[in-house]
Amino acid sequence: MFNGVESFSHFYISTWAALPTCFMGLFMGHLHFELQEKGFKGNDHKWFVFLHYISVPIAVLWQIKAGMYATKHTSLEFTASFIAIDRLVYFASAFFFIFGLINVDGPLKRFFGWEGWQPLARMSLAVMLLHWIINMVIAARPNIYGTSTFDT
Structure with missing residues (x-):
C-alpha cells in the first residue's frame, strides 16, 4: 500500500x-x-x-x-x-x-464499570511511567558499550 x-x-x-x-x-x-x-x-x-x-x-x-x-x-x-x-x-x-x-x-x-478495574488501572499508570523512565535511560545513553543490567 x-x-x-x-x-x-x-x-x-x-x-x-x-x-x-x-x-x-x-x-x-x-x-x-x-x-x-x-x-x-x-x-x-x-x-x-x-x-x-x-x-x-x-x-x-x-x-x-x-x-x-x-x-x-x-x-x-x-x-x-x-x-x-x-x-x-x-x-x-x-x-x-x-x-x-x-x-x-x-x-x-x-x-467495563466493574470496580475491579480500578486497581489495575492505577497499577498500569505506575508501570507505564516506570517503563517510560527505563526507556529514556536506555535510549538517551551516549555510549554504545554495556554498562547496565538493562543491556542485553
Missing part, C-alpha cells in the same frame, strides 16, 4: 491528516451534549442499542476487509482517500460504542 512512499508517517502522524476525524469528534461531542440536555435515554431506542452492540464487530470487520482491499491498490490518491474514509468509519463505530456505554444499560456497561 505504501510502495514508493518515503514514509507512511506523512499519513498517520501529520496533523492535517487527522483534521477530518477531529472535526467529526467535535461534531459528535456537540451531538452528545445536545442529546444529554434533551434527556436522551439510549435504552428507549432499539436502533441505538443495536448500533451500540454491533459497533465493535463492524470496526473489526471493517479493518479486516478494508485492509485486504487496500493492499491491492498502490496509488497515492487511493491511499490518501482510503485513510481518510478508514479513520471516519472507525471513529463512527468507536463513537457508537462509547456513547452506548454511557447511555445503554447492559452487560457491556456493567463489565
Whole structure:
C-alpha cells in the first residue's frame, strides 16, 4: 500500500491528516451534549442499542476487509482517500460504542464499570511511567558499550 512512499508517517502522524476525524469528534461531542440536555435515554431506542452492540464487530470487520482491499491498490490518491474514509468509519463505530456505554444499560456497561478495574488501572499508570523512565535511560545513553543490567 505504501510502495514508493518515503514514509507512511506523512499519513498517520501529520496533523492535517487527522483534521477530518477531529472535526467529526467535535461534531459528535456537540451531538452528545445536545442529546444529554434533551434527556436522551439510549435504552428507549432499539436502533441505538443495536448500533451500540454491533459497533465493535463492524470496526473489526471493517479493518479486516478494508485492509485486504487496500493492499491491492498502490496509488497515492487511493491511499490518501482510503485513510481518510478508514479513520471516519472507525471513529463512527468507536463513537457508537462509547456513547452506548454511557447511555445503554447492559452487560457491556456493567463489565467495563466493574470496580475491579480500578486497581489495575492505577497499577498500569505506575508501570507505564516506570517503563517510560527505563526507556529514556536506555535510549538517551551516549555510549554504545554495556554498562547496565538493562543491556542485553
